[in-house]
Amino acid sequence: MDPSSGDLAKAVDARTPLPGNHSPADTPGGIGSDQMKVQTMKLKASNVNFFYGGFHALHEINLQFSANKITALIGPSGCGKSTFLRSLNRLHETIRGARLEGTIVLDNENILAMNASALRRRVGMVFQRPNPFPKSIFDNIAYGPEINGMGNHQHVAELVEQSLIRAALWEEVKDKLHQSAYGLSGGQQQRLCIARALAVNPEVLLLDEPCSALDPIGTAKIEELLFTLKDQCTIVIVTHNMQQAARVADYTGFFLMGKLIEFDDTKKIYTTPGKKETEDYITGRFG
Amino acid sequence: MATYPSTANSRALPPGGRARSFLRRGQVGEDVAYLVTLVAAATIFLITSLIFYELFVQSAVSRQKFGFHFLFTQTWDPIAGNFGALPFIYGTVVTAALSLLIAIPQGLGSAIFLAELAPRRVSDSLTFLIELLAAVPSVIYGLLGIFILVPFLQARVVPVLKAVFGFLPIFQGVFYGVSYFSAGVVLSVMIMPFIVSVSREVLLAVPKDQREASLALGGSRWQTTWHVVVPYALKGIMGSIFLALARALGETMAVTMVIGNTPQIKASLLAPGYSIAAVIANEFTEAVGSLYISSLIELGLVLFVVTFIINGLARLMIMAASRGGAHS
Numbered sequence A: 001m002d003p004s005s006g007d008l009a010k011a012v013d014a015r016t017p018l019p020g021n022h023s024p025a026d027t028p029g030g031i032g033s034d035q036m037k038v039q040t041m042k043l044k045a046s047n048v049n050f051f052y053g054g055f056h057a058l059h060e061i062n063l064q065f066s067a068n069k070i071t072a073l074i075g076p077s078g079c080g081k082s083t084f085l086r087s088l089n090r091l092h093e094t095i096r097g098a099r100l101e102g103t104i105v106l107d108n109e110n111i112l113a114m115n116a117s118a119l120r121r122r123v124g125m126v127f128q129r130p131n132p133f134p135k136s137i138f139d140n141i142a143y144g145p146e147i148n149g150m151g152n153h154q155h156v157a158e159l160v161e162q163s164l165i166r167a168a169l170w171e172e173v174k175d176k177l178h179q180s181a182y183g184l185s186g187g188q189q190q191r192l193c194i195a196r197a198l199a200v201n202p203e204v205l206l207l208d209e210p211c212s213a214l215d216p217i218g219t220a221k222i223e224e225l226l227f228t229l230k231d232q233c234t235i236v237i238v239t240h241n242m243q244q245a246a247r248v249a250d251y252t253g254f255f256l257m258g259k260l261i262e263f264d265d266t267k268k269i270y271t272t273p274g275k276k277e278t279e280d281y282i283t284g285r286f287g
Numbered sequence B: 001m002a003t004y005p006s007t008a009n010s011r012a013l014p015p016g017g018r019a020r021s022f023l024r025r026g027q028v029g030e031d032v033a034y035l036v037t038l039v040a041a042a043t044i045f046l047i048t049s050l051i052f053y054e055l056f057v058q059s060a061v062s063r064q065k066f067g068f069h070f071l072f073t074q075t076w077d078p079i080a081g082n083f084g085a086l087p088f089i090y091g092t093v094v095t096a097a098l099s100l101l102i103a104i105p106q107g108l109g110s111a112i113f114l115a116e117l118a119p120r121r122v123s124d125s126l127t128f129l130i131e132l133l134a135a136v137p138s139v140i141y142g143l144l145g146i147f148i149l150v151p152f153l154q155a156r157v158v159p160v161l162k163a164v165f166g167f168l169p170i171f172q173g174v175f176y177g178v179s180y181f182s183a184g185v186v187l188s189v190m191i192m193p194f195i196v197s198v199s200r201e202v203l204l205a206v207p208k209d210q211r212e213a214s215l216a217l218g219g220s221r222w223q224t225t226w227h228v229v230v231p232y233a234l235k236g237i238m239g240s241i242f243l244a245l246a247r248a249l250g251e252t253m254a255v256t257m258v259i260g261n262t263p264q265i266k267a268s269l270l271a272p273g274y275s276i277a278a279v280i281a282n283e284f285t286e287a288v289g290s291l292y293i294s295s296l297i298e299l300g301l302v303l304f305v306v307t308f309i310i311n312g313l314a315r316l317m318i319m320a321a322s323r324g325g326a327h328s
Helices: A003-014 A080-087 A116-122 A139-148 A155-166 A186-198 A216-229 A241-248 A266-271 A276-282 B002-013 B021-058 B060-066 B086-117 B121-137 B137-163 B180-204 B208-216 B221-250 B253-259 B276-283 B288-325
Strands: A041-052 A055-066 A072-076 A099-105 A125-126 A204-208 A233-237 A252-255 A258-265
Touching: A041 A080, A041 A233, A041 A252, A055 A080, A055 A155, A055 A233, A055 A252, A055 A258, A072 A080, A072 A241, A080 A099, A080 A125, A080 A204, A080 A233, A080 A252, A099 A125, A116 B208, A125 A186, A125 B208, A139 A155, A139 A186, A139 B221, A155 B276, A186 A204, A186 A216, A186 B208, A216 A233, A216 A241, A241 A266, A241 B276, A252 A266, A252 B208, A258 A266, A258 A276, A266 A276, A266 B180, B021 B060, B021 B288, B060 B288, B086 B121, B086 B180, B086 B253, B086 B276, B086 B288, B121 B180, B137 B180, B180 B253, B208 B221, B221 B288, B253 B276, B276 B288
Parallel strands: A072 A233, A072 A252, A125 A204, A204 A233
Antiparallel strands: A041 A055, A041 A099, A252 A258
């Protein structure tokens, strides 16, 4: 590793801060890793600028998300990583005065031109704090399929079971599907929220610091779950926890002050970051 | 009750007689504040209890003569000394129910609009106007009711109702203007502000993450409002409806002016009737003899108990709702 690391750093330096402009062939997949093969890009953000009223929250973000991979977005509080995540399913539109410029493309389709509900059905989201509805476990999961008109009761019941199995929660709740979701532990509630998001079969799953309100066991279960889910969808996770990014992510993007400082293979970001700021953050000098 | 333990703690603070003078002064202040607030709170409780006590004692003559039959007797005959509360209870319940029937959809609809759909500035100014409606004196509602609303109902609304729903017993008979129906409509305008302003607050208090969870699943704005936000706020909305109901049951002046003041029980909403509050207001000055007065007071007791129970239920529901909100 050592002899090549200098070259790697240079290579990273040359690529950033605009990795999104590169063709899929030369996007992340560091030398020495086994990810040299061509990746399909599920989601591409180009020249994204974001404003809250007069405040310029994101500057010229260019970022691509590989299909069936986990991409982590890290950075200190207020760096814009959650804002960016929310713009990927246009949830920022609920905030008055929020404005997005640039293009975000999902499978060659501009998401800004899509119907917001249709987009969000394809790009699901899990939030910082578990936010189950005050309904039963079953009804929580069935909500998505029902509002999207995905089949009859029989089919919805199957979807509920499948989603709970996919979210590794089925064994724990199969005997109490009709009890309130508030009876579950925090970690179980968060997996319920993941199951709820999975029930509408999203192609992309966005997670906004999904473990920040959980204990270590709950966190470990969610991380384990993410590994099994990436075969089925593309995952983008925002996290404060750098160890978490290192453990779960294939790629990592580092945000600072509304800018994407560096984006690369997770292994590279953590061993030989190309930018001073990244290194400072990762080694704990700030943030 | 809640202040007591903290007072006990602060009392324990200065050890023995070695307390510094400023600490002692602080201690005196604590005690005075405790006593003043205690007296204030106790007074409220005392007044409520005294009202109940007086109503109970003063209605003794009537209670002894009629017993529970008072509640189920239809006659109201001051000359013969025969008194029954049923027509008034019926009138009170029917007008209150009718007013809720009109005010709930309207009030909930406008609360949803103000909380979920309208821009914040429009919402705030409209809410201010709606809350002003609650401050209009009820005699003005009665006045407008008798001179504007009743002729309007007579000329435009009732003919349509009779043409469409005339086969129903509740819309049969001659409409003279003053009636259960008119009283219900006036009441609905009076109670609607309660439903709107409380429900709007409750809807606004629904956590943002509940809305986002629904939107992120592909829910439309309306689906989110109707399937997530309203169910989440339902207990609080029920509380607002109960408060409105309590107001409708006790409303006196406006009802007296449009209900017709006829102690009878008719199936038709278009017939004149009477309510508990209205009969008390109308007949107190003319009441002679202890039985007559005592019967009126017993009517007051009935109204007090009913309103008390409904307010209690409303409190419980609002408490349950706020606990549910804190839970998530």
